[in-house]
Amino acid sequence: MSDLLQVELVAADRLVWSGEATMVIARTTEGDVGILPGHAPVLSLLVDGVVDVRTPENETWVAAVDAGFLSVAGDRVSILSEHAEMSHEIDLERARHDLERAKAAGENDDEAAEAVRRAEARIRAVEKAS
């Protein structure tokens, strides 16, 4: 068994990122999990949030994802989400703008709450990466 993870970050309409990593951190419905090489096979649900990928060169890639799921099997990690964006692709200004608009739309609205979470995740991703 190699000591690296093969990571694929897949959105519905494209492959967002793929490569090797030493660790992946993602937020599931049960809380944050860190995946290291040799992890047991697991299928779990993700919530809107930030995914952290540490590469062997000690770089950190951060991506904002929508609710999706994570599957780990034999050092292959697949993160599937309908929408996923790498931190360097995110337009911070627009994310902030979206956040404000979503917040203004109302607190009780389910859809607005979802939009707020999504925008927050994107902002967090950018801040974490910088």
Add this chain to the structure above:
Amino acid sequence: MALSLREYRARIKSTESMKKITRAMELIAASRIIKAQQRAQAAAPYARELTRAVSAVATYSNVDHPLTTEPDETKRAAILIVTSDRGLAGAYSSSVLKEAERLAQKLREEGKEVDTYITGRKGEAYYKFRQRPVVQTWTGFSDQPTYDVAHDIGETLIAAFLNDDETVASEGSPQGVDEVHVVYTRFVSMLSQEPVATRLLPLEVVEGDVELPPLYEFEPSPAEVLDALLPKYVQSRIYFALLQAAASELAARQKAMKSATDNADELIKKYKRIANQARQAGITQEISEIVGGVNALADATAGSE
């Protein structure tokens, strides 16, 4: 040859400008096909991973999910017809509508009532013209569908499928159905696209011929994972159908426009030939008139001498 030369020239000119238009449409379709195929390829990893995950859950757990359970008795079926927004694509829209017609006929013979859902303006217009009821339509994206549209369609169809109340359409949610079918055009190659009808719901989880998936742990629980996965699986299948239909539409348009351009070429050639004939006939007539005139003049002077 009743028409004058001038009229033939006008016809040639209009045919030529028509040819320019069809030629431009052909080239546009050709360049968009490549993009459509790239999009279909880009969507493949997601569909593949999703299928793997679903078949893993299906293999290792005995959870019954409403989306996979066959109803005891099917009385209503829904058909989603994927057509194009614009015409000029040869028989593309009509062949998919014909296939849908066939499926609806078959379902009716089995004693089911049929609800129709449509994407694309052509299908919408077809049903509106015949004054047939349509539950819902989505338009404006046929040549480059986005995942959001598939998501929207998927949610509507799943809601209809999960709705048990079959007699009355309740407020805001469509009438319940027991089956959902999709009719779309499959992109076989640039030269051939065939309309196909497949059943979307209840889901038959295709356990691919992949090796046995690893023994997964499910978090939080198999049932909840399945709950989240299956709607996504349905949406991804719909997205796949939309992408295939988009590529097929563009290929059909390219083919239709290519034959239109060829026909225009042929027509121009024919008109040119007739126009030249008319021109030559005119010249011949003029010469024979002149010769005739000269002869008459010569005869007249010869007679007077």
